[in-house]
Amino acid sequence: MTKIFIQDLKDYVGQEVEVSGWIANERSSGKIAFWQIRDGSGFAQAILNMEEISASKWAEAKKVTLESSVKIIAKVSKHPKKEEYELQVEDFDFYQIAEEYPIGKKDHGIDFLLDNRHLWLRSSRQWAIQRVRNTLIQATYEFMAKNNFIKIDAPILTPSACEGTTELFAIDYFDTTAYLSQSGQLYLEAAIFAHNKVYDFGPVFRAEKSKTRRHLTEFWMMDAEMAFVDLAGNIKVQEDLIRFMVQAVLSKNQAELKILERDTKPLNNIAKPFHQITHAEAVKMLQKMGSDIKADDDLGADDETILTKKFDNPIFVTHYPAKIKAFYMKRDNKDKDLALCADLLAPEGYGEIIGGSQREDDYETILSRIKEHKLPVKEFQWYLDLRKYGSVPHGGFGFGLERIVGWVCGLEHVRETIPFPRTIYRLRP
Numbered sequence: 041m042t043k044i045f046i047q048d049l050k051d052y053v054g055q056e057v058e059v060s061g062w063i064a065n066e067r068s069s070g071k072i073a074f075w076q077i078r079d080g081s082g083f084a085q086a087i088l089n090m091e092e093i094s095a096s097k098w099a100e101a102k103k104v105t106l107e108s109s110v111k112i113i114a115k116v117s118k119h120p121k122k123e124e125y126e127l128q129v130e131d132f133d134f135y136q137i138a139e140e141y142p143i144g145k146k147d148h149g150i151d152f153l154l155d156n157r158h159l160w161l162r163s164s165r166q167w168a169i170q171r172v173r174n175t176l177i178q179a180t181y182e183f184m185a186k187n188n189f190i191k192i193d194a195p196i197l198t199p200s201a202c203e204g205t206t207e208l209f210a211i212d213y214f215d216t217t218a219y220l221s222q223s224g225q226l227y228l229e230a231a232i233f234a235h236n237k238v239y240d241f242g243p244v245f246r247a248e249k250s251k252t253r254r255h256l257t258e259f260w261m262m263d264a265e266m267a268f269v270d271l272a273g274n275i276k277v278q279e280d281l282i283r284f285m286v287q288a289v290l291s292k293n294q295a296e297l298k299i300l301e302r303d304t305k306p307l308n309n310i311a312k313p314f315h316q317i318t319h320a321e322a323v324k325m326l327q328k329m330g331s332d333i334k335a336d337d338d339l340g341a342d343d344e345t346i347l348t349k350k351f352d353n354p355i356f357v358t359h360y361p362a363k364i365k366a367f368y369m370k371r372d373n374k375d376k377d378l379a380l381c382a383d384l385l386a387p388e389g390y391g392e393i394i395g396g397s398q399r400e401d402d403y404e405t406i407l408s409r410i411k412e413h414k415l416p417v418k419e420f421q422w423y424l425d426l427r428k429y430g431s432v433p434h435g436g437f438g439f440g441l442e443r444i445v446g447w448v449c450g451l452e453h454v455r456e457t458i459p460f461p462r463t464i465y466r467l468r469p
């Protein structure tokens with residue numbers, strides 16, 4: 041018997057196959073039972089005809105419950121009207137008949153679903169989201185490899201902050217304190233001197249007290265860092281990468297996007313050049329739209345929402361006031377109060393998905409920034425060394441995977457984009 045996955049049914053029309061999976065739905069009408077089977081690769085309807093299986097099997101089939109696990113021997117047929125393939129069951133065996141499944145067809149509240157995240161992952165929407173996430177991850181690796189970036193695995197246990205001291209998770213580390221990494225960037229800056237173009241991709245941690253739909257305390261970041269690159273060169277890589285990632289989803293995940301009821305028109309736009317505006321221009325636009333943002337303010341979550349609803353494509357917002365950005369950002373020679381940085385905001389109200397900048401490469405300047413930001417100079421000696429031995433103009437960026445998944449899938453909240461979300465209120469399951 042050929043064991044196959046549902047995704048390959050089309051290649052087996054007219055043949056007898058074995059499929060193992062779970063009962064996602066079932067109904068019966070007299071002499072026929074319909075089981076919707078899912079096996080991880082897809083969904084298919086299995087049809088049991090009382091007259092074509094033994095009496096004892098028909099009796100056993102009646103014991104079926106949602107989420108029971110089953111092995112089916114069936115002949116594959118094509119749906120008479122739709123591009124769908126069905127399983128005409130000849131025999132089956134239950135692996136287990138499931139107890140009454142807690143997630144039913146009725147509407148459950150979000151807390152109930154998150155408490156049952158270990159089960160909720162099986163629902164078709166959640167299944168679709170993780171498949172899109174997987175495509176975005178694979179596309180990232182493919183793009184980075186094609187463009188000659190070397191993967192450098194930055195440490196997670198670190199002695200100091202990368203992105204501001206207020207959002208650090210501290211842990212006991214023998215007789216000292218360690219912090220969970222907020223971004224691998226500083227370590228990548230060291231690695232460019234060996235490899236020129238590098239990246240990391242892993243979990244990062246922020247003790248975010250924010251309760252917004254965009255914040256997690258544990259999320260996945262891809263940081264990239266390049267030697268001999270300026271802000272424009274840095275932006276170009278980000279634009280190409282995001283375009284490549286979205287394109288990969290459009291070509292591989294049409295079925296998933298359909299389950300998610302995602303309007304794909306806005307995603308098709310990413311073929312066009314991304315917009316670029318300065319922070320000062322963004323502030324002016326926002327003020328006209330009724331925001332109370334001031335010249336030196338960071339864009340708040342609401343600002344990003346209203347601004348990006350105005351655009352049909354991602355927007356780079358460049359040249360933020362340096363004082364509201366991280367210590368490592370290089371200043372603009374034309375206006376020393378501005379940072380040579382860019383945040384990439386996703387359209388349709390999604391907001392920031394990437395943060396990036398040119399890095400300060402002068403020893404004395406970066407030393408004074410570290411002091412201004414009240415960071416422990418001793419812990420940054422190694423980082424200062426990078427400005428002593430062959431310092432070069434360099435820059436990079438970091439994307440938040442969950443923000444990108446949320447945007448591409450068209451979701452309300454990032455908590456559905458990661459298998460087991462961590463927020464201030466949630467550490468379980």
Ligand code: 4AD
Nearest residue numbers: 223225255256259263393394395437438439440443
């Ligand atoms: O803008 P951020 O803080 O930039 C950095 O960490 C830089 N060191 C990256 C670099 O230049 N290598 O974070 C980068 C991205 C944000 O644009 C956002 O997409 C995501 O990480 N992010 C979060 N995602 C989910 N929950 C949070 N609490 C996040 N904080 C940042």
Ligand code: MG
Nearest residue numbers: 383392394395
């Ligand atoms: Mg940022």
